[in-house]
Amino acid sequence: MTALPPPPGTPSPLLLRLPGGPWAAPIIQALRAGALVVRAEAGVLELSGSGAVVCMQGLLTSDFEKPGDGAFMYAALLTAKGMIVVDGWASRIGSTVRYTVPETGREPALGILTRSVPPRLARTTDRSGELAVVRLAGPHALAIAEAARLPTPPAPGRAINVTLEGAACDIARASDDAPFVLQIVAPPGAAARLAERLEAAGALQGGPPAFELARILAGWPGLASEIDERTLPQEVRFDEIGGVSYTKGCYTGQETVSRLHFRGHANRVLVGLEFDAEPPVGVAVTVPLRQDDRDMGRVTSVAWLPEGSPTATAAGHWIGLGVLRREIEIGARVRAGDVAARVVALPFALPRWDPA
Numbered sequence: 001m002t003a004l005p006p007p008p009g010t011p012s013p014l015l016l017r018l019p020g021g022p023w024a025a026p027i028i029q030a031l032r033a034g035a036l037v038v039r040a041e042a043g044v045l046e047l048s049g050s051g052a053v054v055c056m057q058g059l060l061t062s063d064f065e066k067p068g069d070g071a072f073m074y075a076a077l078l079t080a081k082g083m084i085v086v087d088g089w090a091s092r093i094g095s096t097v098r099y100t101v102p103e104t105g106r107e108p109a110l111g112i113l114t115r116s117v118p119p120r121l122a123r124t125t126d127r128s129g130e131l132a133v134v135r136l137a138g139p140h141a142l143a144i145a146e147a148a149r150l151p152t153p154p155a156p157g158r159a160i161n162v163t164l165e166g167a168a169c170d171i172a173r174a175s176d177d178a179p180f181v182l183q184i185v186a187p188p189g190a191a192a193r194l195a196e197r198l199e200a201a202g203a204l205q206g207g208p209p210a211f212e213l214a215r216i217l218a219g220w221p222g223l224a225s226e227i228d229e230r231t232l233p234q235e236v237r238f239d240e241i242g243g244v245s246y247t248k249g250c251y252t253g254q255e256t257v258s259r260l261h262f263r264g265h266a267n268r269v270l271v272g273l274e275f276d277a278e279p280p281v282g283v284a285v286t287v288p289l290r291q292d293d294r295d296m297g298r299v300t301s302v303a304w305l306p307e308g309s310p311t312a313t314a315a316g317h318w319i320g321l322g323v324l325r326r327e328i329e330i331g332a333r334v335r336a337g338d339v340a341a342r343v344v345a346l347p348f349a350l351p352r353w354d355p356a
Contacts, residue, residue: 015287016225018209018216020278020304020318027213028306030204032350035138035181037195037203038211042088043106043128044185045113047097051121056097059116060090061233061257063248069094072159072172072183074243076233077112082256084231085112087223087243089183091159091172097122098170098185100133102223116252132191134184136198137214141181148201150194152182165190175242177347179211179218216303216321219272219346226270226300226321233257234266235323237346268297269326272344273334275302275318280337289322289334289341297324299336305348319348 018024030036047056057064062075069092076087086105091098101109106128113124136145145152152171153160159172167190172183184194199205212222221227221236234257238244246261260266273289279302281287287299299322306316324343328334332343 014224015281015299016212016216016222016301017281018213018301018303020316022306023209024213024304024316025306026204027206027210028350030206031138031214031217033139035136035141035144035198035203036206036210036214037134037136037198038180038206038208039191039195040100040133040135040183040211041103041208042100042133043103043109043126044131044133045099045101045106045110046125046127047099047113047117047122048095048125049122050095051118052095052097053092055117055122056090056092056099057249058251059112060251061238061244061253062090062242063245064090064092064097066248067157070153070158070160072153072157072174074175074178074241076238076243077109078233078251078253078257079229080253082232082253082260083229084227084233084236085109085229087221087227089172089174091170093159093161093170098127100183100185103128105223130187131185132188134186134191134195134198135180135211136182136184136203137180137211138203140202144198144201144203145182148194148197148203150182150184150197165193169194177218177241179215179220212301213303216301216319217305217348217350219270219321219348221270221321222301226323232260232266234260235268236270240346265326267326268323270300270346271322271324271328271330272346272348273299273320273322273336273341274344275320275336275339275341277339278318279320279339279341287336289324289336291328291332291334296328296334297322321346 060075072091086109088101153173169186289297302320
């Protein structure tokens with residue numbers, strides 16, 4: 001089985017382009033040898049009630065029941081044909097399930113949960129206006145959280161509920177290859193104060209573009225750029241990043257996903273790109289990738305990666321993510337317009353900065 005081409009008239013996916021310039025250098029330094037704290041642009045959907053876990057188990061691509069209470073995992077909601085509607089991070093503490101999704105996917109996710117979850121089993125609530133999401137990334141994230149006097153889960157893939165800054169807060173620890181280490185869900189005031197504590201303990205505070213850069217470096221798909229309404233989980237690294245289970249019970253879209261896994265392969269895959277020069281791409285457009293005058297895929301995200309010292313303003317190169325036909329091998333050369341690019345494995349290696 002292979003993925004089908006999009007039907008005529010299907011809307012084009014967006015392309016995420018982060019700006020070049022010196023702003024990225026301190027972000028890279030924090031991701032390489034420190035920590036980065038970001039207020040995420042995310043929605044928080046909540047299921048509460050005795051059937052909350054069972055209902056989510058029947059919808060998510062990951063096995064939400066097996067890890068037990070305190071689980072935290074990456075998973076998607078699919079259409080009946082196995083296409084990704086929205087991706088996000090799900091946690092379960094007691095009889096409450098929270099699904100944190102990109103803000104652009106909040107309404108589609110809420111629609112699925114509202115239609116699919118019987119009120120007699122669980123209540124679906126949009127808590128996005130009441131709760132903020134703060135994420136901490138970088139190799140020293142746990143040490144800085146400890147210095148800021150924040151309790152942390154004992155292992156990746158776990159979540160805890162604690163009281164901090166006078167409010168109930170969920171603190172979750174992501175899988176090792178995720179673009180962040182810790183996620184804090186708390187009322188906005190408490191979330192802001194906790195972010196300030198993390199910054200005072202040594203974390204660099206950044207905006208949404210900083211997190212997008214971390215996501216690209218981690219080779220993680222983004223909703224509306226790498227993921228659109230015709231994307232199958234296997235096309236955007238769900239196998240590698242732990243976003244899909246092939247052993248759990250039934251869930252919406254499982255038949256297509258399982259058949260593709262056991263009987264075939266995806267026609268396209270998510271890869272890294274290193275450009276020879278600034279790629280000729282804007283935003284909200286489809287940028288084809290070509291090889292030997294044949295269309296082989298598209299560019300999905302582009303970012304400037306500084307190199308040299310942490311204060312570098314010019315030295316560096318453009319990188320990106322792209323969805324390519326699977327026969328294009330790592331190391332191959334493709335073109336985006338007039339600019340050549342090399343296909344590289346994900347995640348990206350961070351530049352090494354030696355002391356002066």
